[in-house]
Amino acid sequence: MTPPNPQEPAEVRKKTPSDFIFGKVIGEGSYSTVYLAQDVQTKKEFAIKVLKKKHIIREKKTESVMREKEVLRILGNSCPYFVNLYSTFQDYDSLYFVLTYAKNGELLKHINLHNKFNFECTQYYTAELVLALEYLHSKHIVHRDLKPENILFDHNFHIIITDFGSANIEKTDNQTNNGETDLITALENTRRRRSFVGTAQFVSPEMLQESESSAASDLWALGCIVYQMTCGHMPFVGGNEYFIFQKIIKLEYEFPDGFDKRAQDLVENLLVLEPNRRLGASDVVPYTSIREHQMFEGINWNDLGPPPLLSDSPYLIKSSGSNNFNSNQEPGLDRDIVTKLILKDMLPGAAPTKQAERKISRAGRKITDLTQEEIEKRLLAQQANPYNVFVEGNLILKQGLIDKRKGLFPRRRMFLLTFGPHLYYVDPSNMNFKGEIPWSSDMRTETKNFKIFFVHTPNRKYYLEDPEGYALEWCKAIDQVKEHYFPSEQALKD
Ligand code: ATP
Numbered sequence: 001m002t003p004p005n006p007q008e009p010a011e012v013r014k015k016t017p018s019d020f021i022f023g024k025v026i027g028e029g030s031y032s033t034v035y036l037a038q039d040v041q042t043k044k045e046f047a048i049k050v051l052k053k054k055h056i057i058r059e060k061k062t063e064s065v066m067r068e069k070e071v072l073r074i075l076g077n078s079c080p081y082f083v084n085l086y087s088t089f090q091d092y093d094s095l096y097f098v099l100t101y102a103k104n105g106e107l108l109k110h111i112n113l114h115n116k117f118n119f120e121c122t123q124y125y126t127a128e129l130v131l132a133l134e135y136l137h138s139k140h141i142v143h144r145d146l147k148p149e150n151i152l153f154d155h156n157f158h159i160i161i162t163d164f165g166s167a168n169i170e171k172t173d174n175q176t177n178n179g180e181t182d183l184i185t186a187l188e189n190t191r192r193r194r195s196f197v198g199t200a201q202f203v204s205p206e207m208l209q210e211s212e213s214s215a216a217s218d219l220w221a222l223g224c225i226v227y228q229m230t231c232g233h234m235p236f237v238g239g240n241e242y243f244i245f246q247k248i249i250k251l252e253y254e255f256p257d258g259f260d261k262r263a264q265d266l267v268e269n270l271l272v273l274e275p276n277r278r279l280g281a282s283d284v285v286p287y288t289s290i291r292e293h294q295m296f297e298g299i300n301w302n303d304l305g306p307p308p309l310l311s312d313s314p315y316l317i318k319s320s321g322s323n324n325f326n327s328n329q330e331p332g333l334d335r336d337i338v339t340k341l342i343l344k345d346m347l348p349g350a351a352p353t354k355q356a357e358r359k360i361s362r363a364g365r366k367i368t369d370l371t372q373e374e375i376e377k378r379l380l381a382q383q384a385n386p387y388n389v390f391v392e393g394n395l396i397l398k399q400g401l402i403d404k405r406k407g408l409f410p411r412r413r414m415f416l417l418t419f420g421p422h423l424y425y426v427d428p429s430n431m432n433f434k435g436e437i438p439w440s441s442d443m444r445t446e447t448k449n450f451k452i453f454f455v456h457t458p459n460r461k462y463y464l465e466d467p468e469g470y471a472l473e474w475c476k477a478i479d480q481v482k483e484h485y486f487p488s489e490q491a492l493k494d
Contacts, residue, residue: 015087015089015098016089016332017331017332018040018332019039019040019041020037020038020039020048020098020332020333021037021038021325021329021331022035022036022037022329022331022333022337023035023036023038023325026047026101028410028411029163030059031051031056031059031061031064033050034047034048034050035050038324040331045101045103045324046086046099046100047083047098048099049097049099050094050096050333051095051096051097052093052094053093053095056095064165064166065095067164067169068163068164068165068167069088069097071164071167071169072084072097073085074141074169075136075139075141079132079135081128081131081158081159081160081161082135082160082162083100083102083160083161083162084100085098085099086098086100094333099162102153102154102160102162103153103155104152104157106149106150106151106152106153107125107151107153107225107229108148108149109467110153111148111228111229111232112232112400112401114232114310115232116229116230116231117229119263121307121308121310122226122229122230122263123296123299124304124308125229125307126222126225126229126296127296127299128158128304129151129159129222130290131301132159133219133222134286134287136161136218137215138286140169140170141164141167141168141170142167142168142170142213142214142215142217142218143161143166143218144166144167144168144213144217145163145202145221146161146202146218146221146222146225147199147201147202147221147224147225148225148229149163149199150163151225156306157307157310158307168213170214170215199429199430200244200245200430200431201430201431202220202221202224202234203217203245204216204220204221204248205248205273206275208245208248214275215281215286216281219275219280219281220270220275220278222270223267223270223271223278224236224271226263226267226295227253227263227271230263230264231259233385234386234431235253235267236248236252236253238431240432240433241432251273255267256384262293262294262295262297263295266290266293266295279293366480367398367480368481368483370395375395375419378395379393379395382395382396385399386431387399387416387426390416390424390426390433391416391422391424392422394419394420395418396416396417396418397418397419397481398417398477399414399416399417400466401414401415401428401467401468402414402415402425402464402465402466402474403465403466403467404425405463405464405465406463410465412427412428412429413425413426413428413434414426414427414428415464415474417474417477417478417481419481420439421481421482422436422439423455423478424436425437437455438459439485440457440458440486441482442457443455443456443457445474446475447471447475448471450469450470450471451466451467451469451471452464452465452471453465453474
């Protein structure tokens with residue numbers, strides 16, 4: 001079997017990994033690692049997605065990689081709401097996609113940091129998404145995996161949609177395709193008959209039942225995203241994919257109290273089982289009927305203006321300055337550099353930094369210091385938390401996204417520290433329960449720096465990384481819960 005060999009458009013000189021200095025790993029997909037990188041000559045920053053050829057072939061993902069490249073080629077740089085593919089190149093082991101660097105990360109992260117968006121932010125980002133979908137669908141492309149993890153924010157907090165690995169390029173009657181697109185379509189049709197694509201919580205009923213998708217499938221996903229921005233959690237949740245799918249095909253979801261009525265009306269008009277009856281789906285000029293919805297009162301569609309501030313958060317957005325790159329680092333991405341970049345934060349030595357110390361909560365109260373009344377109140381409120389289904393009725397004391405490393409590679413998990421005591425973790429991308437760190441009196445935490453911490457159990461050392469830099473908060477919280485259930489001798493004497 002030969003490695004994928006996408007036909008590259010002619011470039012003046014083909015770039016190579018040595019044209020870039022590779023910085024930190026900014027993301028990890030199932031089949032890729034994404035690095036922040038700097039062009040040696042222009043000093044411009046990019047996100048470079050590196051795909052291991054062997055891995056792609058083994059996992060039969062060649063078609064998806066080719067499709068992503070083809071879609072990005074069609075989209076070009078004429079719409080600012082999509083990631084731009086600047087160049088592609090390959091070496092013996094890997095394929096490289098040089099992409100716009102979305103400095104402010106995933107929409108999902110920002111929804112989680114703020115718990116939910118206020119109306120102004122929801123309105124603005126929904127409007128950007130509508131403009132993006134108008135453009136995408138005018139090019140006969142259906143994304144098919146639109147979700148808050150695939151919507152990134154650029155340096156000015158405008159959206160950048162990414163991940164076209166599941167996209168479908170619809171063929172129009174008068175469209176002439178090159179050979180590559182034909183191949184993709186053929187493969188696509190085979191695949192479509194086999195299984196649904198997308199992510200459980202955002203997948204449309206028609207993709208589940210008939211494995212058919214159209215532009216209206218993205219409108220369904222838009223409804224799910226508006227719902228999540230408005231209240232902080234997804235409309236369809238369940239312990240596993242089967243339950244989620246059941247809810248989707250029965251349109252079984254509810255609006256929590258206080259859900260904005262304008263957003264609710266829009267969601268109800270997008271989450272419609274019959275694809276053609278979704279708002280916008282039958283528009284002669286897409287998506288005039290969505291633009292005219294009451295949700296967008298006051299919006300100037302010709303110029304949305306700057307985004308509203310996502311400012312009511314105590315979290316700092318870490319800016320990417322020139323210190324992202326080590327001045328001594330050689331260009332390129334050989335084995336040594338990869339290992340160095342991945343292990344950089346994990347090497348022994350550095351004590352917690354001053355910055356880390358500052359991040360320790362100032363509040364003196366322990367998270368376990370709760371009255372019965374407070375516990376009951378919080379348990380009631382917790383019912384609206386989509387992760388409530390995983391905690392067996394225990395009160396969630398702290399939750400947050402943590403990168404859990406096994407081997408060299410991290411997996412992002414929602415960690416749930418509860419009374420019980422328990423420390424559960426769930427895959428947030430498909431809401432699958434993954435496991436829990438076992439508690440015992442021998443459990444011990446260790447902070448490496450403001451991001452990295454370890455939980456030692458008798459049988460295993462868990463390598464954890466809080467991308468927001470609150471590792472010390474986590475260790476402190478876990479220690480307090482441990483102290484609550486396994487008081488130290490000193491505490492017993494006191
Ligand atoms: P999966 O294959 O598991 O669905 P994915 O397709 O989202 O994952 P990638 O596209 O490789 O995987 O991206 C992995 C992560 O890297 C993203 O979730 C995002 O956080 C980050 N990322 C991807 N592209 C960019 C970019 N252009 N700028 C900044 N971060 C990015």
